[in-house]
Amino acid sequence: MGMARAWLTHVGVVAWRSKRQVGWGVGVLVMLSVLYLQYSAGPLLPGGGDEATGHAQRALNNVRGRTSDGGGAGSHGSGSKVQKVQFVVGASGSSNQHREVQQEAEDERGGGGEGGPDGEWYQWNGQQQQPPRQQYPPNQDVIISPDEDRDKMAAVELLERHNDEHRHEAQQGLGVQAGALQLPQQLSPQEQQPQDVDGMVAPGAVWAGQVYKYNPYGEPVYGNTNRPNYIPPHRVVHFDLKGAPLKPSVYKTLVPWLKELGATAVLLEYEDMYPFRGRLSSIAAGNHYTSSQIKEIDSLCREAGLEVIPLVQTFGHLELALKHERFAHLREVPELPQAICPSLNESLWLVRSLVDQVMALHPQSRYLHIGCDEVFQIGECQRCRQKSREALFLQHVVTVARHVREKHHAIPIVWDDMLRHVSDAAMNEYNLGKLVEPMVWVYAEDVYRFVQPSVWTKFSQVFSHIWAASAFKGAFGEQLTVPNVRRHLDNNLNWLDVMAAEGGKFGSGFRGLVLTGWQRYDHFAVLCELLPSAMPSLAINLLVTSHGYFNTSLQSKLYKSLKCMQTPKYQTWLNLDSDPFLWDKFSWCFFPGSQMFKVTARLDATRRDVDAYYDRVTKSRAWITDYNRRHNFSSPMRIDEDLEELPSRLHAVSLLIKTARDALVEWFDDWTAGEWIEEQVWPMLDKLQRLQNEAESMKNVKNWPVRPLPLLPELANFGITEPPPKPRKDKDHKKVTNV
Template identity: 40%
Template sequence: MSDSSPFRMQLVHLDLKGAPPKVSYLAEIFPLFHALGANGILIEYEDMFPYEGPLQLLRARHAYSPSEIKEILHQAKLHELEIIPLVQTFGHMEFVLKHEQFSHLREVELFPNALNPHKEESLALVGTMIKQVMELHRGIRWFHIGCDEVYYLGEGEMSKQWLQQEQNNMVKLCLTQMKAVASHVLIHHPNVKPIVWDDMLRGISEEYLTESGIAQLVEPMIWDYVEDMDVHVKVLLMDKYRKCGFPKLWVASAFKGATGVNQSLTIIGHHLKNNIQWLKVADSGPAEMLQGIVLTGWQRYDHFSVLCELLPMGIPSLAVCLQTLKHGGYTDNVKKIVEKYLGMSNLEINNFMRYVTGWFSPYHRKRKMIHPVMIQHIQPDAISLLTRWNAIIQELQAALERIFYPDAVEEWLEENTYPTIQKLQQLLQDLDAAIAAQS
């Protein structure tokens, strides 16, 4: 890391619950990650891990094999990228609880998102998942156990009965499961420190957090992906965790996948601003606590949602953000460095106004209204874009197939390519109709 960066570790998050890249592609981009300033990977396997035995049904159709996992780890080590596995153990358990065999372990019978924390079998299930992942990741220093967005916690029948007891409350319910999983990791792997997303901890009082003993078990990872993030609030939160006894913590920004559930193009400017805000937090907060930053790259909002921007689409944003963190800010020099690494002549950070949405909206199109000047702005670009789409669609499909497995290619093309072509075709038809109406 550069002396300008307050982050000792800069990790890239690989979210494999959607469009997981082939190992051959990861081998291509790991050197780039390292060159841009990353020194670690937070890898969220979800259903891409080769679970065995009674957990084998969790595997996706194209799940990595054990030998492929070893190759990923080999490539990471080759390029000085420390691996931290992430396995969800409380919330976001859809990839497990959607299966009938494990549906009885749901917190709420109808919803497959959260694990029932009252059943011994729940902890046994999580323990087996952790054990199998650990077996292929020997020598790691951290293990991320998730625990974010535990929606509907407390709404299951067992929880409702448990909460009726006077000494019980929602905070205790959450922390009991979190501590149980973290303790399991520490008992079986004393040299590995558990990490948790911090959103379930934020609202808990200092007194309760301190008394709970959770600070001795986990390192929180504070996450926020908005571009206008409140620096002062985050500094206060870090200080709160320090007072509660947490010796170390992490923060998490985003480089893609956090601006819309079906976002297909990465908004670089948004993510750049988010990471700059995190630099300000790091400069103002307790530096001795800070382990590092993870740049998240969400591929789906959850197991059942559509794909966000594909990983290759987010690479320019990742490059900008990593270099900004490495150099302590975004400058013309940083821009030139990124352009050099990516082989781009002119990197665009900001989005520009779209003439179509402003001057040829559905309102205008229905009434065949358009300013004559706007025809000259819209029509040539729309024709050119449609021509280019038709010309490159086969080339695009071939490129996607080189990086991703067939089901991801099919989903992305159906979700993003075909609707776009249809919209362009309809736009040109409406434009012709508006032009005809004016003549």
């Protein structure tokens, strides 16, 4: 009986505890159910569902920064933890960051794929997956608790509105090939943005019934598909001619081609290619243009409807003059021929003379770019130390600008970088806004990283007009031979976003966008990308800035401008991920400069082949290493084995030099052709010939010394010296015999 009571008591206690556990379990399930109804990204009810509503609900989850996963795709059971979700919008945006994230996702998956609805992918437990398709009844609204704040409600409404616009575009048939870079279709100029009487973009360009403005909280605008298709009023192509002038005959083909692609002006930076006279005659290069040639270039541009803007450096980057002994005393720092001392009267004479002589052959130019960028040495000499660097810079710019306006009746343009850290009060004190127009230059993809919104606001307090400058070549490597088109395209697309966002801050908006094409990083630098090898990049970026977007609707214009053949290869769009230099795509086209473009592709392949061979025989194998050649010590048989492939590479490099010469002289004189070949191709030939000569020298050895071989004398500086020689034993010792 006692045992029975004990057993019943035990059962009762267990039941009571189980009841408590069941109660807790029911409570937890109720709480999870509430959370599920509130935050779930999966379907509640069966049915097709309104896709826009699904996108809005998913966006709300993203705003909250979490989602539960009880049921639907990707479920791990009702008891699994809340998952972090990161959405990446990729297919229709132009943001470089978005594309890089999408590409990384595809690499992790081991292949392509279209992504989820609207090209979206997300991170789920560290893996790339498609978002679960939302399944709501038709036209069902997203259920949001009354406790939710208004910001989250606004986020959902905004996403719903955006998805309605996307769905409307899809109904109009705006399909784009998967993987292609895309921005919205171009609107007509009247629909796109209001114009004032001067043809300038009015502040606050209207698009899709809304005024597009930069987000004051600093959210990026890159890749935002709900932006205007901004078209700069001026699309200016920059010619950097220093040390490597184009042949005058090239302009007859080049100028109409630029006009056809949408250019409205050219920025001519002659540097030492200008035919300076008098005391300045010594600073002109030996292969400079003649006065008649410059007049002809100016006439060609104006007859084609292209405005001509000369560029004359007037503060920094004056190496063309300061490198000479005659003008060395004008340097701010005696050892550095980069910037003039602004406190010397003769410095002002030099600058005015440069301006006057250049403007003499361009009397109709409405603008003159006076440079003033990267003045690295300022306020260094004894005279200049009496003033602040800011005052020295502003006073010099004002002096030069007044001379340009008063004598030549032109509007001076200056690079903006030296003004980015100058206060608006200081600039207004010097009345800078009435004298010059700044040109903001950023060649990297992320424009806002270098020129923040606060800088634009500051400039708007001083200047009513402003310019921008992107790049189509000469920005991503001092010795590149061909531009990375993808990076330059991102730079230009992002500039259009920034111009659309920031133009409304200025009274008269942006004057235009300059597509810079640098040929040297400064006066002393070697050549980087030459213009003929950058023609595809120039064509693409001119089309982008002339239309305000880049997608397959521009395919026929692009291929026609580059004279591509009517083959299946040119019935598909570009793939800048796998072909960023476009060698594969455009090596079968016949645009101006196509031969030089093909030479750069051949150079790249030859260089990789030669480097691989050289590394193999000198670093991987053991008989023609640096050590062998220094000591003239190797196996003739092994040398012959390693030299078997050398003649074919010597022939390939020699033939490349001849082909490059023929392509270069179509555009440049022999001086430029020789410099480029010496810089890019000759080192390969010289390296192979030295390898051959030293290898043949080792083969001529008939007898070899015993080891150890002599140590390298330079090792003595590190305490590594040859020990004294040991006495050698006489091998001819006498034999001892027993008698």
